[in-house]
Amino acid sequence: MSDSTFTYDQDEKVLCFHGPLIYEAKILDRTIQHDDPTMKGPLYYVHYKGWNKKWDEWVDDTRILSWNEENLALQQRTEEFYTKKKPTMTKKSTIISDTSRKRSREELEKEKDKMEYINKPEIRLDLPEALKCQLVDDWENITKNQQLVPLPREPTVTQILAQYKQYRMEKKSGKEWNAELMDEVIEGLCMYFNKALGTMLLYQFERQQYSDIRRKNSSKDMADIYGAEHLLRLYVQLPNLIAHTSMDESTVVVLAEYLADILKYIQKMQKQFFVTEYQNASPSYVSLVNGN
Template sequence: MNRVDVKVKIHEELKPWLVDDWDLITRQKQLFYLPAKKNVDSILEDNANYKNSQGNIDNKEFAINEVVAGIKEYFNVMLGTQLLYKFERQQYAEILADHPDVPRSQVYGAPHLLRLFVRIGAMLAYTPLDEKSLALLLNYLHDFLKYLAKNSAIQRL
């Protein structure tokens, strides 16, 4: 399969989140309280509901729901191996042991979701999407990041 270079642009408003997140975990050795008050599933569902309320046609609603399902899947698969800092791994192991059947997207929140968007471009480079599908997906991902930035005060709680 040919590898395509896929870039997901993180909005300027969200970059301080990533820096604060890194500092909190790696330097200050603090962990997020889990389960998050606002988990990944609810953030993605709120965004999908918002997008679907904009008077979209059925096919677009289906596409939005498919993208949301895909983001959740990527998040749940990538969290344990690629989205955690070393200091968070013990907490992750405890959550996995205590709640093995609960998707991680129902436990973790916005900071971990944002980390996914830093890495997802590299993963999408290996997907069998045609150019048009990939462009539509990237458009949705960038729209979602705008939504996340716009609603950042709510999401950080």
Template sequence: MAPSRQNQAPPYTKDEKVLCFHGDLMYEAKIIEVSAKPGQKPEDAQYRIHYKGWKASWDDWVSQDRIRKFTDDNKQLANQLQAQARMRASGHKGGKKGGPKANGSEMSSARGSEERVAGASSFGRGPRRGRDYELENEETFHARPSIKLIVPDALKAMLVDDWENITKNNQLVPLPHPHPVTKILDDYIAYETPKRPADTSQVDILEETVAGLKEYFDKTLGRILLYRFERPQFADIHKKWISDDPEFQGKSPSDTYGPEHLMRLLVSLPELVAQTNMDQQSANRLREELSKFCTWLAKNAVDYFVSQYETPSQEYIQKAKD
């Protein structure tokens, strides 16, 4: 007879080096205590985590879904997450103080966080790749502006499905997307503009935010928004953008990719903004605009997100995994 799951040991042990999610990022940590009650399922155990480079006051009790094994693959994922979050800061930084929980979106601990990995106008300058997955200096962290973007549950679920379809099922979003980012943003402008007083700063802010999203998307897609499995597809699309193919010639990422990839940018923006010289008032205004957009997109998700991903050839699958 197979042993009962209640009698099995928790998958992580005391003093084990691990990677642990805080918000949308994954950091090196150490398990300093394990709490597993008699008869409890192994996956229900709680772990006290110490984050490398941080004071003991930041130690935290977390559940299993926040933790990943300290493997080369998971370190690569952590690198990709850090890469999307780190931007070249310009000018002086400012913002409220806070710990690891104080910034980032509320997409914490979701499987959709894994493997996600911007310049642009009102959001700040362009990205740089993270050097490693280690925590930044605590003092530097406190100096960063922060926004907390609340992502509707419907969009969180789509992010998880997107992650599973690509990284687990070896599928791809069909391109060109039937509802590209450009179309979605135009639709949102058409929807939201009449709700604001004409010729006012509210309309200007809306237009600047949408223009910033589009520019960010175009400049970040190929750098930090793609899963590894999607890169051969992107390479093929990129060739078509500079070819004589009338369907693709002169197009940009926002003309070709859709809401699945736009959502990856949206949940990354809190960390991206934290690396800019944006003041807190502007960050708060941006948060309000992005929250409105996310709410609208969630209500219209069935109209924009694809209902079915495509399965590439075995040749593509092998190429993507090499």
């Protein structure tokens, strides 16, 4: 089997999503899956550092991230975003006796997360190749070329989703789409976007721009300022965010259908929705970001 088939190498140290969080992992084995319709293509058998080997599992490459500074920063942001939601433990509850297994509070929290996550229905959103390329270009423009998405965007996330609803309701197709359900999905997407943008969807180079935008638009939702570039980044995170909700399997199936249809519409309107030229950051901005 050619190594060109795989994105990651055996024994490579990587980062891997488990639930909404990202953990250090090592690839123990690789294979190609043809028979399972839910997990086709290259699969990787990973071991999470510091975890019992019973948690070793096969994952596809949508859950794996390369070990680099950008992804380590993403790991930190997702952990900060998620742990802020957890209730503060009392001092008494954090005491672990010397005769116990001497696990840290973090390890106990991770095991709790794993037990909760293991029975959650999974949602799979396959990004078309054209949109994957869009994500790569987006990453290169910002992290390598030190450019920015010009803000505010036109159309905004809110406008894109409103246009999608109008398109879907007017478009004749063999399937009947429920307008109320569609409104719920769109509202949920905007909510996720507004909550996740500042903690999960930004590259380090964009954080100063985000701070400036928030300061100047304190009364506005970020979904009314940002556009398709950052909405697409949210789609990458959605399976892991949704996996940690209380939705049952039937709800997740319906939700996935609507989310996938929105994604198809974004691909259809790719040339109209995505910025064609990124904005060169000013020398003063670059200096501020670099702490000079």
